[in-house]
Amino acid sequence: MTILIGIFEQGLIYAVMALGLYITYVILDLPDLTVDGSFPLGSAVCVALIIAGVNPVLSLIISFFAGVVAGIITGIIHVKLGIRDLISGIIVMTGLYTINLLIAGKSNVPIFEATTIFNNDLLKQLPESFKQYRVLLVLIPIVILCKIALNRYLHTKSGLLLRSVGDNQNLITTMAKDPGNMKILGLALANGLVALSGAILAQQQRFFEASQGTGTMVMGLASVIIGIRLFAKIKLMSFPMKVILGSIVYKAIVAAAIALGLSANSLKLITAILLLIILLISEHGKKEKVQQYD
C-alpha cells in the first residue's frame, strides 16, 4: 500500500512537469532542453524562499514565475536571435546550473525541519490513519488545478492559437499574429509548470540537490508518450489527463523494476525494457486506429 502511495506521490509531482513537456513537445512540436535546468531552478527558488521564511504556497507561485522567466529567455534566444531550438534550450539549461547554485547557495540544501505544504500545523491535526495520505491530499488538488487551468487555457483564443503553432504556422500568420510570440508564450508556460513541479518536489523530499535536473526531460518525455499512447483509444479523456496518468504509469514502471530487483545495477535496463514493452503494446492498438483515419 505504501508503495502504491509512493508511486502516486511521485507520479503526480512529475505529472506537473510532464504537462509542461506536453506543451512544448506535443503542442508546439519543439524539443525544449531547458527543462533539465528549469526543474532544479524551481527547487532552488522554492528552498531558498522557504529558508528565508516565505509562505510555502507563495514560494510555489514564485517558483512558477522563475520557470516562466527561464522559458522566456529560451524563447527569446530561439525566436528573436534565431538560434536553433535545441541549442537555445541547451544554452539556458547550462546557464541555469550556475544560477541554481547561486540561488540555493550550495549544492545540497536540506529543509527537513521547515514548514512546507506537506508538513504544517494544519496537516498535523489529521487523524493518525490519514497521515500517510497527507502528501496525496495536498498534491491531488494542486495537480487537478494545474490540469483544469491548462485545459481551460487551451480552449481560449490564445490557447487555440498556441495549438496551431506546431500544426499550421501559416494559419497564425493569416490571422495577423506572430507565431514567434506564441512560441515564447508556450515555452514560458511550459517551463513555469516544470519549475512548479521542481518546487513541489523540493517541498516533498525536503531538500534541494543541484544534480536533480539530470534526466528530467527523458522522464517527462516518456511520461507524455506513455500517456498519449496508452490511453489513445479513450476519447473522452483530455490530453492533459492522459499525460498525468502517463506520468503515474512511468513511476509504476520504475517501481516495478525496483520490485523485480534482479540485480541492483540492472535497474535501468529493466526500466527501459518495461517501457519498450508498454509502448509496443499500445503501438499495437494504435496501428488499427491510424488505419481507420488513413
Added chain:
Amino acid sequence: MKTTKKHEVRTTMENKLIVTMNRRVISLVLGILMLLSMLGLAACSNDAKSASSEEKTKNESPQDIEQQADPEKSVSENSNTNEDEIKDDTSSQADTSSDTSEIVEGNFKIGISQFAQHGSLDNCREGFLLGLAEQGFVEGENLTIDYQNAAAEMAVASQIAETFVGKDYDMIMAVATPAAMHAYNAAMDKNIPVIYSAVSDPVAAELAKPNGESVGNVTGTSDALPVEAQLKMIREIMPDAETIGILYTTSEANSEATVKIYEELAPKYDFKLVTSGIATSADIPLATDNILTKVDCLSNLTDNTVVESLPTILDKAFAANIPIFGSEVEQVGLGCLASEGVDYITLGKVTGYMAAQVLRGEKTANELNFETISESFLYINSATAEKLGVDIPQSMSDRALENFSEIGVLQ
C-alpha cells in the same frame, strides 16, 4: 450544432497532431531507449564481473564467518538459502553456537539503498555486512538484504527509499548523502530506523545536530576525510611543493565541504590551494589540462565524478610529471602516488556495529550519535613513485598499510 462542429474540428486536429508528432517523438524515444539498453548491456557485462565477485564475497563471507564462529557445524547449513529453512537453522544454532558471535534469533530485513556504483561505496556496503555478521546478523541466516542502486539518479533514489518503507523493512541502510536524505525523508513517518554511511557532513545534510546528536530515528557514520593527515603526508613526500590542486564537482555537497576544510588547513602546511570546479565528467579533460599548468601536485577528494574519471586525469598528470594524491586505497592502486585515507571496509563495519545495536533493540538510532573514523591509513604506490622520480621516505614506506608495486591495480 455549432458546438458539435467545433468539437469535431478539435478532435481531428488533435488526432492529426498525434499522428504527425508521434512518429518523430516515438523514434526519438526509441533511439534513447536503444541507447539506454546498449549502455545497460555494457554496464551489465561490466557488472557481470563485479557481480560474480560480489556474489562470491556475499556467499563466502557469511560462510567464512560462520565457520570461524562454530566450525563444528558446517556443510549442511551452508547450502541453505531458503527462508523457511533458515528458521529451523536459527533454532538449532542457538544450541550449538556459543563461542564468539552468537546468531541473533529472528528474521531481520534490511534495505540497502546505495546512491551510485562506486568502489568505495561498494566497500562500505560490504563492510556493513561484515560488521553485522560479526555481531550475529548473517545474511541468508537471520538477515535478508534487499540491495538497490540508484545509478546516481535522484528520482530513483527516492523511489527506492519509498519502496523499502512500503515493504516495512526493519531498517534502511543508505550509502552516500543523497540516498541518506531520501531514506530519512521516506522513513520519517513510519519511524523506520535509517543507518547511513559515507555521508561526509551529516550536520550540513541536517541528519545530525551540530553537537553530533541525531535529529530523528537516523544515525550512521561519516567519511569525512582526514585532510590534516593528508596534507602532512604531502608535505613529507614533497618538501618543496607550493601549490596543491583540487578538482571537484560543484554539485557534490561532500566535495564542497571537504574543499572548505582544505582551504582552512592548507596555509598551516604552507600550501597554496588551487581549486577547479566542474559540472559533469565531460568537463574533466579540459579542467585537468588547465589545473595541471598551475600546480605542483593534485589531491583527490572522494568526489564521485572525479574519481570515476581518474584514469583520464592520471594519464594527463603522468604526461606532465605531476603526482596525484588519492583519497582512498583504490585510487592508489590505480596510480595515485599515495593517500592518507579512510578505509571504507572499516567504515562500513563500524556502521554495521551501530546497526546491530539498533536491531537488537539496545538503543534506538535516535540515541546514537553519528561516528567518524579518526584513524587514517597510509597507502603508497611505489611504481608511481618510480615513474615520477619521487623519493618516498623510508619511514613512510614502513608505516604504509599497503604498498602497490604496479599501476592500474583494481581491488
